[in-house]
Amino acid sequence: MAELLFFIAGAGAVAGALGTVMLRNPFYSVLGLVSHLLCLAALFLLLRAEFVAAAQVIIYAGAVMVLYVFVVAYVGGADEPLSSPGPGLRVAAPAFAGLLLVELCIAILGSGLKALDGEGAPYEAGFGSPAQIGELLLTKFLLPFELASLLLLTAAVAAVLLARRRGGLADPRALSVADVVRGPADWSQGDAPAGTMQEAGGPAER
Amino acid sequence: MSISWYLVVSAFVFCIGAAGVLVRRNPLVVLLCLELMLNAGNLALVAFARMHGNADGHVFALVVIVVAACEVTVGLGLIVALYRRRLPIDVDRMRELQG
Amino acid sequence: MSATGWAWVVLLAPLAGTLVIALGWRALPGRAPGWIGTGAITVSFAAAVATLLDLQSRGEEERQLVSSAWDYAKTAGVDAELSILVDPLSVLMILVVTGVSALIHLYSVAYLASDRGYARFFAYLNFFVFSMLLLVLAGNFLVLIVGWAFVGAASYLLISFWYRRTTATEAGIKAFVINVVGDVGLVLGTYFIFQGTGTLDFLGSFEAVQDSFGRNDGELVAGCCLLLVGAFAKSAQIPLHTWLPDAMEGPTPVSALIHAATMVTAGVYLIARMHPLFEQAPAAADVGAIIGCLTLVVAATIALVQTDLKRVIAYSTMSQIGYMVMGVSAGAYAAGLFHLMTHAFFKALLFMAAGSVIGAMAGTQDLDRMGGFRRSMPFTFGCFVVGGLALAGVPPFSGFFSKDELLLLVGDRGGWHWILYGFGYLAALLTAVYTFRMIFRAFLGEPVAEARALERGELHHAEHHTNPATGEQEDTDVGFPGPEHHIAERAPQMRAAMAVLAVLATVAGLLQIPFGVTHLVDGFLEPTFAESELYERNPSDGQIGLGLVLGALVGLGGIFLAHLIWVRKPGTSAALRARLAPAHQLLARKWYFDEAIDILVVRPFALAGRFCQQVFERVVVNGFFVGGTTGAVRAGSAAVRAAQSGYLRLYAALLLLGGGALTLYFLIASS
DSSP, X not given: OHHHHHHHHHHHHHHHHHHHXXXXXXXXXXXXXXXXXXXXXXXXXXXXXXXXXXXXXXXXXXXXXXXXXXXXXXXXXXXXXXXXXXXXXHXXXXXXXXXXXXXXXXXXXXXXXXXXXXXXXXXXXXTTOHHHHHHHHHTTTHHHHHHXXXXXXXXXXXXXXXXXXXXXXXXXXXXXXXXXXXXXXGOOOSSOOOSSTTTTTSOTTO | OOHHHHHHHHHHHHHHHHHHHHHXXXXXXXXXXXXXXXXHHHHHHHHHHHXXXXXXXXXXXXXXXXXXXXXXXXXXXXXXXHHXXXXXXXXXXXXXXXX | OOHHHHHHHHHHHHHHHHHHHHHHTTTSOTTHHHHHHHHHHHHHHHHHHHHHHHHHTSOGGGOOEEEEEEEEEEETTEEEEEEEEESHHHHHHHHHHHHHHHHXXXXXXXXXXXXXXXXXXXXXXXXXXXXXXXXXXBOBHHHHHHHHHHHHHHHHHHHTSSTTOHHHHXXXXXXXXXXXXXXXXXXXXXXXXXXXXXXXXXXXXXXHHHHHSOTTOHHHHHHHHHHHHHHHHHHTOTTSOTXXXXXXXXXXXXXXXXXXXXXXXXHHHHHHHTHHHHHHOHHHHHHHHHHHHHHHHHHHHHHTTOOBHHHXXXXXXXXXXXXXXXXXXXXXXXXXXXXXXXXXXXXXXXXXXXXXXXXXXXXXXXXXXXXXXXXXXXXXXXXXXXXXXXXHTOTTSHHHHHHHHXXXXXXXTXXXXXXXXXXXXXXXXXXXXXXXXXXXXXXXXSOOXXXXXXXXXXXXXXXXXXXXXXXXXXXXXXXXXOSOOOOGGGOHHHHHHHHHHHHHHHHGGGGEETTTTEEHHHHHHTTTTTTOTTTOOOOOHHHHHHHHHHHHHHHHHHHHHHHIIXXXXXXXXXXXXXXXXXHHHHHHTGGGXXXXXXXXXXXXXXXXXXXXIIXXXXXXXXXXXXXXXXXXXXXXXXXXXXXXXXXXXXXXXXXXXXXXXXXXXXXXXXX
């Protein structure tokens, strides 16, 4: 039974991943990722990681993906033409990924870890339960826990900053990404002499 | 199933994500593929935690999820800002690091 | 104090004078630098006399004293100290140098009184005297070379004293470059000799020369010939003589001191000092004698056609130094040095008198524009005549005795030396001719405008100051001559100096009258040349008599000839010039030595320099080495820069590639 579930979940995860990568419409890619996440949650359950599975579903699939959906809806994201990949990467990237896969498999399967062949160490009850996770978070991993919360704070502040509505530009000139994070005073409007190409707003042909 | 199967699945997903990062031009999708890679890592972590019988891997995976959430926040914020400024939402057109 | 103590005072007094003037000239009022300079040299002269007295009070055997101040380098094989050698030769030299220098300093106090560079002049002049004294008092090759180089530097500083005149600075550079050639010869010669004898010390070297080298040993001959190169450059002998006429760009006291009495005699001193080496390598000595003879003839012929007053006297100096070089190379040491002494007196006198005439002409030195100064400048005329008679070798003036003894002893060597003897008398005739040509043209005949003005009591001043040689406009500020000119008739200091020299030029001959009447110079110098086989020579009375008669005849005959051509029949000179036009051209162009040196030396070097700069420097060094390095770095960085394309995906690819490679590495490493 576990094997069957494993194969279904595993196939679903891989299929979701493939869908994320290969589907042209960003909406569909997001949906693909969501399905991937759900299958991954199933795999977590098979590995007795209940809390992580729940967290995955609630946080990842529930919050992060919803955020993605919102942004995709806002930004739009037109269908990308299929032949768009940049110079030489169309063929090279899948080939490279394939090689990487081979390498990783050799690493995993060819390593001398005997325990990989087993089903895992014997575990006591409560393994992977919220109680255990909570205890670990507050004792052994207190510092990472606090740092993670700090990181969340930073991200929240960053999000507010980035989403701030600026004064706007008189004319929608082409700007560089660097201007976005700089303040309005640094935007060079008109023909002020610029020191570097970046300050001038990019290469001359723009 | 032995743990190595889970690891193989993790490797698959990681490689698919890597290929996706290299191939797609829409930064939203690139971020999605990054998520794929992170998740693959998570799967590997949890698999090893199971192997050792040690829940440290779960905590690690939780922290990875937190990090992923933060990264998504900031990345999407950037993309929204780009969109607001009417810049092309295209990874290949953002070349300020050139030179 | 002992002789060496006094010798140190002699050496250091001018140095003190230089330092005081050079460092404190702003604080010294008016003419004080001049008096300080003169005072320093006078102290030096007094100390030289004291050295003489002390030296003479010792026994004959103890008259070669060495005194060291400190060691320079005492390493394996080299023992270099700052040491001076006090012996009759050096005492003679320091007496002449300090004596004549003191008089010239006195002369300069008046001559340069209105010059803005007054203090600088005396600082340089004192420095020069210090260098010359260092040269003649040197006790080993190292100090000699140091003094030699300093003298060259001082000469450069003084020739280009009026440094805003291009002609002066060019002349200074020319003198310095030729002197450096001589310096190289001197140093290389020292090397050859040091290599054989193993010591830099003079006395030690001289003692060791017979054991270290065979007679006419190749290395010793090479070393001595290189020393001769140094001597020729300093003493303006052919072919390194072209700097001396141009050096007349310096002020007249400089010409008097450096280019008549002291610096140009350094070569003569060198040969006399190194006589043991030259006697062991007679081939080199013969070279010296031949070059000396060649110079004295060529210079005398050129002086016949010169129209610049100072240049006539300059070529005359070259000729007389040729006599001295010939003399000391042929072994007539005492005679050569005696002639050095008398020459210093009458040549300095002639230059001083020339300075007076040039002052009356407001800076012009052109003989063609002078004439008839006899009545307006009687004192100067008298000095000129005294100096001219001494130079021409008319008895009983000093030049007669010294020149005749020199030629006598040269001829006494026998063999081919009789040719040198003959040329010597021929040139003596020419000497008398050109000397009195100069005097007759400048002083006799119709007075020119400046002379008439002077008779009325006005000293002529030029309305616009110009360079007398090129006619360029000048002012009278620093770097140019001052606005006023000075003549002997009006300046007591100039008169005093010239009077002393005139007396000396007249009576110095009494020091060494032939037939054994007096032989003070001979006897005095005996301890230095004691072991020389050429020193004691006794020509027969007949030869002595013949020489004296010949000398007198030649001198008087030359004066008569000059009188005939330039006074009695005024058109003769122009007629001769027309008849002998090619010869005149050759002499007027100074036997084309300048052109020859230009073609043989200057142009090849310039070509080599251009080649080095344009081909080697530009292509090989700049292009290949420097440019190649930068080009390689640029290419490398361009290659690396290609990776900075700005493509996000390329970066991601590289990241993953790197990660994969790392994994691969660990995979392989652990298996």
